[in-house]
Amino acid sequence: MTIDIGAGKLLAQEPTCPRDADGRPRVFVEGSGAYLTDPDGRRWIDFDNARGSVVLGHGDEEVAEAIARAARGRSGVGTAWSPVLDSLLGQLQEVCGGDVVGLYRTGTAALRSVTCAVRDARDRSIVLSSGYHGYDPMWHCDEPFTPNQHGIVEFLFDLDVLAEWLSRPEQVAAVVISPDHMHLGERWYTEFTRLTKEADVPVIADEVKVGLRYRAGLSTPLLDPAVWIVAKCLANGSPVAAVGGDAHLLAALEDVSFTSYFEPTAMAAATTTLRRMATGEPQQAIRAAGDRFIAHTRAAFANAGVPIDLAGNGNLFQFVCADDEVADAFHAAAAAEGLLFFEGDNQTPSAAFTDEVVEDACGRIDRVSAALTGRFTDRELTEESWYASAWGAMDGLADRPRTREETTAIVERLWED
Ligand SMILES: Cc1ncc(COP(=O)(O)O)c(C=O)c1O
Incomplete structure (x- = not known):
């Protein structure tokens, strides 16, 4: 065929x-x-x-059943707040931590939103970045190591370049990285954390790919991030991304809303998947x-x-x-x-x-x-x-x-x- x-x-x-x-x-x-x-x-x-x-x-049978129930209107409605939302927020905080949490449909949307929120809160223009954070044009750099038009500096996980930028911490709003555990080891994370802590610059851990993948929580305990984002291991493929962290840094999230916010099948997929992932x-x-x-x-x-x-x-x-x-x-x-x-x-x-x-x-x-x-x-x-x-x-x-x-x-x- x-x-x-x-x-x-x-x-x-x-x-x-x-x-x-x-x-x-x-x-x-x-x-x-x-x-x-x-x-x-x-x-x-x-x-x-x-x-x-x-x-x-x-x-997966259990996730499929939960989605089917939700699609039939039996676990909340897309019109309004539901108990499922409260339970999802509680689960997320328990598993990943943070003062506050927020929800999105894609990792790309979550990353753009939290990065802009942290930049607002810190009132500094530069964001040092490594790893993929979604297709949003804000991340596109024509060349590495120097700011693009949105103030993003791609440092390609190079700690020497990171150290140079962090020697001017007054310019830097945050460092956002997508942790990797194939080609970066404990030495890298220890040194990265020392540099960011010494400079007192918050870390945004883009754990879209690795969060919950290795254990029931964030993948990189050494990082101690101010803000985290998880997505891929959250809802068995349904469109849910979540963020959490410091309430002051994420204050601008108050303005975030979207029409499908309460869509019950996505929430059912997330609560059911997360319950299983939380066991490890x-x-x-x-x-x-x-x-x-x-x-x-x-x-x-x-x-x-x-x-x-x-x-x-x-x-x-x-x-x-x-x-x-x-x-x-x-x-x-x-x-x-x-x-x-x-x-x-x-x-x-x-x-x-x-x-x-x-x-x-x-x-x-x-x-x-x-x-x-x-x-x-x-x-x-x-x-x-x-x-x-x-x-x-x-x-x-x-x-x-x-x-x-x-x-x-x-x-x-x-x-x-
Ligand atoms: C580390 C990381 N951040 C962000 C994204 C973007 O997420 P999404 O594809 O859900 O927009 C991805 C997607 O592959 C990712 O791996």
């Missing part, structure tokens, strides 16, 4: 989604647990999970399943001489390929085996990855490995491979030993890509 998509390019937007080697969106007609079904009836294993937001798996159990199950897959894959590639390693852990990991050619061959072989990966970015298994699913995924990876055997014996992973992979997942520089001159050269190579 063929399905006509993007016919005549009717869609003005080009949303991020799995695409084939020619850039055409891959189409799926069904999802169940860890599996997706394409129009030809082939079953794929989903490591993308709507860029990490379907954390409990597709069509789904995160532990994902970690165990993901770790098994990583260990198996690493061994298979090493035995077959395939120059691909893996960064991160079972909750969130990345394939690190020697170069682009290896990456292209890997993605083609994976697609042929029905393994759906978020290409060039991080993989996020769901809690639906049971032992059987992992077994199935490992069998498919063995066939991917066999298809690549002998093709890239002349390649190996280099510093460049690690920096390029990190850039793909965190939009910045991995924390690896380097001089200032090397930083400039690496950024020059990667910035335009």
Whole structure:
């Protein structure tokens, strides 16, 4: 069966989604647990999970029932305040902390709103930023390390550049980062926190991707942020983002409202998902399943001489390929085996990855490995491979030993890509 998509390019937007080697969106007609079904009836294993937001798996029964009840008008109404809202706010504060909390539909909207609120409260113009914070043009920088027209300075997770800007703390409203746990470790977070605390500049932790992913709470205890944002592990794919933190810094949130604020199905998805995520159990199950897959894959590639390693852990990991050619061959072989990966970015298994699913995924990876055997014996992973992979997942520089001159050269190579 063929399905006509993007016919005549009717869609003005080009949303991020799995695409084939020619850039055409891959189409799926069904999802169940860890599996997706394409129009030809082939079953794929989903490591993308709507860029990490379907954390409990597709069509999760409990979430589906809660949404169905809400859609039938049995748990609040979109017109007005409901007890479900109070319960969601309480859950969020309990799990993530903060004096006050707020709700949005997307991470992009939440990030723009809280950053503007903090800037208002601090009455300073510069915001130091690293990592992706959504598609909003305010984040777009033509070059790194200097302010764009909105006062955003992209420091690419480089602590030397951060230290230079923080030596003028009177200009800086906040530092906003999207934490990464594949290419940044404890040393980086310790030094980052020392620098921001010494400068007395508040940290906004954009935990849209990583909040609740690793444990029942924010992912980075070392950060102690003034403001946090979580989204992807909150509602099993329904459109809910949440923020919380210091009441003074978030005072301008009082003006925030939107028509779908009380929409009951989104709230039902969030309260139901959050109840499960607050136990920490789904995160532990994902970690165990993901770790098994990583260990198996690493061994298979090493035995077959395939120059691909893996960064991160079972909750969130990345394939690190020697170069682009290896990456292209890997993605083609994976697609042929029905393994759906978020290409060039991080993989996020769901809690639906049971032992059987992992077994199935490992069998498919063995066939991917066999298809690549002998093709890239002349390649190996280099510093460049690690920096390029990190850039793909965190939009910045991995924390690896380097001089200032090397930083400039690496950024020059990667910035335009
Ligand atoms: C760290 C981070 N911040 C913000 C966003 C934007 O969130 P959304 O896509 O919900 O607008 C994303 C999305 O991938 C993200 O990973």
